[in-house]
Amino acid sequence: MSLPETYPQLLRRRARENPGAIYLERVEGGQITYGDFYQQSLVWADALERVGVAANEQLAAMVPPGIDAALLFAGCGWRRARFTALNTAYRGDMLRHTLATAQPGVMVIASRYLPQLEGLDLADIGLHALVVLDEDQPALRPGLAILGRGQFLAGAVARELDPPRPWDVASVIYTSGTTGPSKGVLVYWAQLHATAADATCDELTTADCWFAPLPMFHVSGQSSLYKSALAGCRMVVREVLSITDFFADIARFKVTGTVLLESMIGMITKQVEQGLVKPPSLRYLVLVPVPPGIDAFKALLGVRISTMYNMTEISGPLSSNGFNVDDSLARSCGRLRQGYQARVVDEYDYPLGPGQVGELVLRADSPWVMTGGYLNNPAATVAAWRNGWFHTGDLFRYDEAGRYYFVDRLKDSVRRRGENISSAEVENDINAHPAVAQCAVVAARNDQGDEEVKAFIVPRQGANPDPAEIIQFLRARLPHFMVPRYLEFIADLPRTPSQKIQKHLLRELGNSEKTWDRERAGIVIKREAP
Numbered sequence: 001m002s003l004p005e006t007y008p009q010l011l012r013r014r015a016r017e018n019p020g021a022i023y024l025e026r027v028e029g030g031q032i033t034y035g036d037f038y039q040q041s042l043v044w045a046d047a048l049e050r051v052g053v054a055a056n057e058q059l060a061a062m063v064p065p066g067i068d069a070a071l072l073f074a075g076c077g078w079r080r081a082r083f084t085a086l087n088t089a090y091r092g093d094m095l096r097h098t099l100a101t102a103q104p105g106v107m108v109i110a111s112r113y114l115p116q117l118e119g120l121d122l123a124d125i126g127l128h129a130l131v132v133l134d135e136d137q138p139a140l141r142p143g144l145a146i147l148g149r150g151q152f153l154a155g156a157v158a159r160e161l162d163p164p165r166p167w168d169v170a171s172v173i174y175t176s177g178t179t180g181p182s183k184g185v186l187v188y189w190a191q192l193h194a195t196a197a198d199a200t201c202d203e204l205t206t207a208d209c210w211f212a213p214l215p216m217f218h219v220s221g222q223s224s225l226y227k228s229a230l231a232g233c234r235m236v237v238r239e240v241l242s243i244t245d246f247f248a249d250i251a252r253f254k255v256t257g258t259v260l261l262e263s264m265i266g267m268i269t270k271q272v273e274q275g276l277v278k279p280p281s282l283r284y285l286v287l288v289p290v291p292p293g294i295d296a297f298k299a300l301l302g303v304r305i306s307t308m309y310n311m312t313e314i315s316g317p318l319s320s321n322g323f324n325v326d327d328s329l330a331r332s333c334g335r336l337r338q339g340y341q342a343r344v345v346d347e348y349d350y351p352l353g354p355g356q357v358g359e360l361v362l363r364a365d366s367p368w369v370m371t372g373g374y375l376n377n378p379a380a381t382v383a384a385w386r387n388g389w390f391h392t393g394d395l396f397r398y399d400e401a402g403r404y405y406f407v408d409r410l411k412d413s414v415r416r417r418g419e420n421i422s423s424a425e426v427e428n429d430i431n432a433h434p435a436v437a438q439c440a441v442v443a444a445r446n447d448q449g450d451e452e453v454k455a456f457i458v459p460r461q462g463a464n465p466d467p468a469e470i471i472q473f474l475r476a477r478l479p480h481f482m483v484p485r486y487l488e489f490i491a492d493l494p495r496t497p498s499q500k501i502q503k504h505l506l507r508e509l510g511n512s513e514k515t516w517d518r519e520r521a522g523i524v525i526k527r528e529a530p
Helices: 005-015 034-050 069-079 092-102 111-115 150-153 191-198 199-203 218-232 246-253 262-273 294-299 378-384 423-431 467-475 503-509
Strands: 022-026 031-033 057-063 081-083 106-109 127-134 144-146 168-177 181-187 209-211 235-238 255-261 282-288 304-306 331-336 340-345 358-364 390-398 404-409 413-416 419-421 435-447 450-459 488-491
Touching: 005 069, 005 423, 022 034, 031 034, 031 150, 034 150, 057 069, 057 092, 057 127, 057 199, 069 081, 069 168, 069 218, 092 181, 092 423, 106 111, 127 150, 144 150, 168 218, 181 191, 191 218, 199 218, 199 282, 209 218, 209 246, 209 331, 209 358, 209 435, 218 235, 235 304, 235 340, 246 262, 255 262, 262 435, 282 423, 294 304, 294 331, 331 340, 340 390, 413 450, 419 423, 423 435, 423 467, 467 488
Parallel strands: 022 235, 057 081, 057 106, 081 168, 106 127, 127 144, 209 235, 209 255, 255 282, 282 304, 450 488
Antiparallel strands: 022 031, 168 181, 331 404, 340 358, 358 390, 390 404, 413 419, 435 450
């Protein structure tokens, strides 16, 4: 059995095979070839060594998508360090928690995020060096070595290095907690390879161009770099996805394939119906999940569609096995990929039959293609791998043909516009408001059927909280995507005899005339700059 090729190994091979081929292009400007990217990744690896980044150590990063972010990822790989990209919207207690659990010695950051570090004792967290990528003379901080871009790269050279092994940890990706704070998922190089090297990758060639406006703190951003390099094709990166400029970006860069979330379909369909012409280069779409009526959408755009089921801890074990999705697969995540095993089980892990709803559990035939657990969190690791199977926390059913269908989440989280949001983390900040006695955060559907964050709030005795004021309070504490859209004040929260909040009853309430909607109140919170 041959070992999977790690990303740095792959970069070296591509650089030798076709050094002049363009690897990455930025919508905002700039491009780099496979040959130059490989050489620069070695330079960045040397620079990381000079600032004290060691093998098996977490390197914290808060950087926007782009060539620098990709070089930092590859440089970490050559050092066998763990690329720990933090959500660039994190601030306050959430940022403090992720840094405290990651315990990085070095952090690389863009200057736009420096204000989010204010109030954090970085030395106490264990940080000894901070690299500001887009400044030459950053302001000094007591007890911390601060380097600008020039200082960081000065004297660094491209030295041939041994690549990481498939069983080395490539990155630590923080995924939102469900009953507690976010957890750092240990992602192996073999796992990223398995995620990228699905049947869709088999159809891409060196003539293709993959559009990936995806952040590096998500597994989708990292695996897209891998997928493009596996195909030897060009990849276009964008700091923030713009639906308004979506077709213009595709036409400008002659994009052939990309990934879309379900919530984007309606907006793109509307643009076509209003007369905007789809660029002829676009042929492939990966769509997660697949809604009903997908045949009409395919005909409208003249594309082929693929789908898959994935989460940070796994590697796309369910898929449509290529760009062959049609209406028969609507709402399905596809079938089991070769090399994986799946069960739908009851609460005691006993298998259920076709049509029955239970938790999806998974395992793989090959080593290192699924997470080994959570950074510095053995209890969560043991719970996730109960009885030798990884427990996804998602409710599924499957049919006689072996198609798997997502039903709901066992985990107490909300998925809003591609972001997994921990209800516990939102609740912690709402409960910090002086007029709030307690609260419960759940998912609520908007008029388009997408999930939004809703908070049921029990006011403190004698308090009469203003919903708009609570939102302003939360805007200073939470990333933009976690600020609730809906608030509803309630006398008490429904509980079980053991005093656990019955969130399923709150979800069933949905929205009503009692629900306050901040967007209808004119409070629209825009995406923060990456």
